[in-house]
Amino acid sequence: MPRDAAEKYVERMGAALTSAGLARLPSRVFAALTVDPDGRMTSAELVETLGVSPAAVSGAIGSLSQIGFVHRERERGSRRDIYVVDDDAWHRAMMQHDATYAPMLAALDDAIDVLPPGTPEHRRLFVMREFLRFVGTELDAIGERWAVRLAEIDAGLTRS
Amino acid sequence: MPRDAAEKYVERMGAALTSAGLARLPSRVFAALTVDPDGRMTSAELVETLGVSPAAVSGAIGSLSQIGFVHRERERGSRRDIYVVDDDAWHRAMMQHDATYAPMLAALDDAIDVLPPGTPEHRRLFVMREFLRFVGTELDAIGERWAVRLAEIDAGLTRS
């Protein structure tokens, strides 16, 4: 792939991820890793590719690995870390909806407890809670269906 | 509901929404509207409840209405707007996944075009694109199932 086409992809995908809520540098790092042939890059490579300091890369990798998009590896006898995109990063991210919803559900639980039942606001929050629970279980189901789908895709790509 | 219980809910839910990616004040405004008995508040009420300026409320309502969480109404013969939570705000938000995914898909399309097929990076981006498409259609399906589910819940709440 032409170098500047890759760069363009990194910036576009980075921006898209950023506006989807992921912090800026983590977004760009993730994007860069996804176009890398083996999905493995050192800190130095990321510094070079993205034009930021090693410190910034370190921070970005920290947050990416916390949310399970990336993990650290190190070849024996080397002292440089290699950062690797997890193949199931997206799948994993989707399964992590609990982290997002749990605080909302907690707030709703408490409010619903206190509100007099039968009032419109009680009903509204009750329905909201049902929605979040519903979506949570549905997302888990999607995750499972994706596993199946992925296997099919793999089969297709391998065959061809 | 005790006033400070409501306040606590507003702040907790607001914070949860914020960390889910919605801007701060819009998050708090939305939360405040959801506990309001009729889900309808004027600018002055929001200013009072949240302790911010009218200008800030105006901005927050702007972004909330853009994403379809809230809409403006006005009683005839009045010159003050009333802001109303849309009952299907969540549903609507979920259906809006296109806005989030489209830029990513666009970036992927271009990159996939340029990458030599058969390479690992081509495969990785290809799979990513499949994932996003898959999730998009699945979310639409969830939306439909939620409509059904909501009807059931309504039936249940009405009966009791």
Next chain:
DNA sequence: CGCTTCTTTCACTATTTTCTGAATTGTGTA
């Protein structure tokens, strides 16, 4: 050990974001 190489932490700066206050525009009443 001590030297080298890389990563991480921390204090600081630059940038961005968020909100305010003042001025402006819009909307309804007389």
Next chain:
DNA sequence: TACACAATTCAGAAAATAGTGAAAGAAGCG
């Protein structure tokens, strides 16, 4: 039209965030 009141816009202040550079901290190897 003029008047009154509410919403909005905009320039700027304040606060939060992201990223830098320097120093400290691992980890390998002689």
